[in-house]
Amino acid sequence: MNTMQILASQPWVERLGWTLLHFLWQGLSIAGLYAAARRMARGASPNIRYAAACGALAVLVAAPVVTWILMRPADAAPIPTNRTATIPPTGSTVATNLPVSVRAVVSEVRTPQFLPWVVAVWLLGATVFWIRLMGGWVVAARMRSMLVRPAPAEWRRTLRELGARIGVSRPVELLVSALVQVPTVVGWIRPVVLVPVGALAGLPPEHVEALLIHELAHIRRHDYLVNMLQSVAEALLFYHPAVWWVSGHIRAERELCCDDVAVSASGDVLTYARALAELESCRPAHFNAAVAANGGSLADRIARLLGQSRPAAVSGLGPGVLIGAVLIAATTYGLFGQSEARPAFQVASVKPNTSTAPRGHMVRALAGGRLTAEDAWVMQLIQNAYGVQQYQVIGAPDWTNTDGFDIEAKADGNVDQKQVWLMVQTLLADRFKLAVHRETRQLPVYAIVAARGGLKLPPPKDAGCPPGPSPAGSRQPPCGMVRISMGPGGLQMTGDNAPMAEFVRMLAGLVNRPVIDRSGFTGTFDVHVEFTPDEYTGGLPPPPPGVPPLPTDPNRPNILAAVQEQLGLKLESSKGPVEVLVIDHVEKPSAN
Secondary structure (H helix, E strand, O other): OOHHHHHHOOHHHHHHHHHHHHHHHHHHHHHHHHHHHHHHOOOOOHHHHHHHHHHHHHHHHHHHHHHHHHOOOOOOOOOOOOOOOOOOOOOOEOOOOOOOOOOOOHHHOOOOOHHHHHHHHHHHHHHHHHHHHHHHHHHHHHOOOOOEEEOOHHHHHHHHHHHHHHOOOOOOEEEEEOOOOOOEEEOOOOOEEEEEOOHHHHOOHHHHHHHHHHHHHHHHOOHHHHHHHHHHHHHHOOOOHHHHHHHHHHHHHHHHHHHHHHHHHHOOHHHHHHHHHHHHOOOOOOOOOOEEOOOOOHHHHHHHHOOOOOOHHHHOOOHHHHHHHHHHHHHHHHHHHOOOOOOOOOEEEEEEOOOOOOOOOEEEEEOOOEEEEEEEEHHHHHHHHHOOOHHHEEOOOHHHHOOEEEEEEEOOOOOOHHHHHHHHHHHHHHHOOOEEEEEEEEEEEEEEEEOOOOOOOOOOOOOOOOOOOOOOOOOOOOOOOOEEEEEOOEEEEEEEEEEHHHHHHHHHHHHOOOEEEOOOOOOEEEEEEEEOOOOOOOOOOOOOOOOOOOOOOOOOOOHHHHHHHHHOEEEEEEEEEEEEEEEEEOOOOOOO
16 A cells, blocks of 8 residues: 555544645635735734734634544444345345445555645645755744854943833843854844944944844834744645735735834934945845845835835735635635536436335346336435445435336436446435535454465366356356355355455455455455354344344354355454545425
8 A cells, every 4th residue: 555545544634634625715705805904904004903813813724723623534324234235035046236336445545636736735735844944943042042142232231221211121141153144133032132243333323223222122012923824824724825925914014013113212214224224235135034124125115114105016916926816726626516406307307115025126228228126115226326334325215215206317418337326416406405425434344364274265167267247047147247146045145156356345245344355365356255254253143024033043153254254254343434425415306
C-alpha cells in the first residue's frame, strides 16, 4: 500500500480535505466583506482599520475550524440486522441481491480520489511554511545574543524615560547589534530593542528618540505576539491569497498606528518624517518574526505624515490578489457549482406491495435500461444503487427492511447496468426523498489469513470455463462467481474457478462485516463450503412470511469453522476504516 493509499484510508482525510476546499469560497466571501467594510472606513483612524483587519484574519482562521467541527461524523449508529435477500427452503440456487460492485474489502474503500491529494499538498505546503516560520523564530531569538553589546547607559536611561512617557511599564533592554540595519523589536515576554551599530552616534538624537518611541509603541501594543499569530495563520492557510492580503493590511496599519504614537509623543511630525527618510536607503529583508521600524512602505508612511493622499496599494486590491480571487472563484465553481446531472428513468411506477403471499423481494436490472422490482425493500434498492453492503448502511429506519414495493421503470434508450443503478439513485431521491452522505468510520472487520495448517483451496477443475451467465436451467453460478444456496444437507457456498476477491465479497455479505484479504493467494479455486447458520451469518435474509426459519444442524460447523476446516482460511477479528452510507432522510412514497 503506497503513501496515498494509506492517507486515503484515514478517516480524517475526507473531513480535512472538504474543510480545506470549503475555505476557498469562505475565504473569498470573508475577504469581500472585509474589503467593503474597509472602503466604508476609508477615513477612519489606523487603529480602527487595524482592528478591522485583525478581526477579518481571526474570522478567516475560525472559518475552517468551524467547518471541521460541523463536519464531525455523527456518533456511530447501530448497524441494522435486517436482511435484504431470501433463501428459499428448497434446493434451488439463491439470488442474494448483493450489489453489482460491493466494497467489501476495506483496502478498496476510498474517499473521493482528489481529496487525499488535496490533503497531501496542504500538508507539504504547511510543513514548508512552518519550517520557514520556525527558522525565522530561531534566527530572531539568536539576534538577542549574537554580535550584540549593551547600549550606552545614557541611551538606556532615555529608553526608560520614553517608555514611561507612552505607558510601557515592562523593562525593555536596549542593545546595539551588528545584525540589524534599522531599530527592531525582538521578543514579547522579555522584549529587546536592537539598534544598528553607529545609529546612536550617527543619527541626530531627536531622530533616534522618535524611532525608539515607534519601537516602544510596538511593545506597548503587543505587536510581536500578534505578528507571531499572523505568521501561524499564514503558514496554515498559505494557499489562500485572502489570508496574505488581510495579513498585509495588518502589518501596514500596525506601522501607521505606531507612527501616530511616535508623532504624538515627540510632537514634531517633520522630525519623525525625516527620521523615517533616513531608513528609506537601508531596507534589509528582515524575518517576519521580528518587528522592525521599516515595516510597510516608508514612502507611503512619510507621504501620509506630510498630509498627502493615501496610496492605493494599502487600501486597494493588488493584481496578485485579484488574480488569486479569480482562480479561487473558478476552482470553487468547478468543485461545488457543477453537480453532475444524475440520469433518470423516462417512466417509473412505484407502488406499495399489498400482497400477503410469500414473495422473493427481487430487484433486477434488465437489458434495455429496464428495472423491475417485486416486493422489494428500500434497503435492497439502496444497496444496489450505491454499491454498498448491509453493514455499510447506517441510520436507516426499520420500515426500509420490512415494507415492500413493486417498481417498474424504463430508461430512454438502451443503457448499461451501471447507468440503471445511477437512475435508481435518482428514483430514490425523487420518490423516497432519500438524502445520504458518505463517511469513513472505524468498524469491526475480519482479516482472512491462511490457517495454521496452510491453505486447502481446491484447484479449479475447469480453469478455462468461460465467464458469463450459466447455461439455461443450470443452478450452477456463472464461472468465477460464488453463490449461497440451500443444499440437501443445509447451506452451502459454491463457485467454480473463483478468485479470492469474489469469495471475500460473498463472505463479507454473509457475515455482515467487512473482510480484508490477507491470505496472499492470487489464483483461482473451486468453492464448496457447507455450514450451518448461526450468529456469525448475520447477512442471511429472514425467511418470507409463512416460511419457517432456516434449520440449524449441530453436526455442521458454522461459517467460521467451515472456512477454516474446508479451505484452510481463518477469519481474525479486528477493526478498520470502512466507508459507510449514512441515511440523512428517507420517507415512504405515495402510490402512483
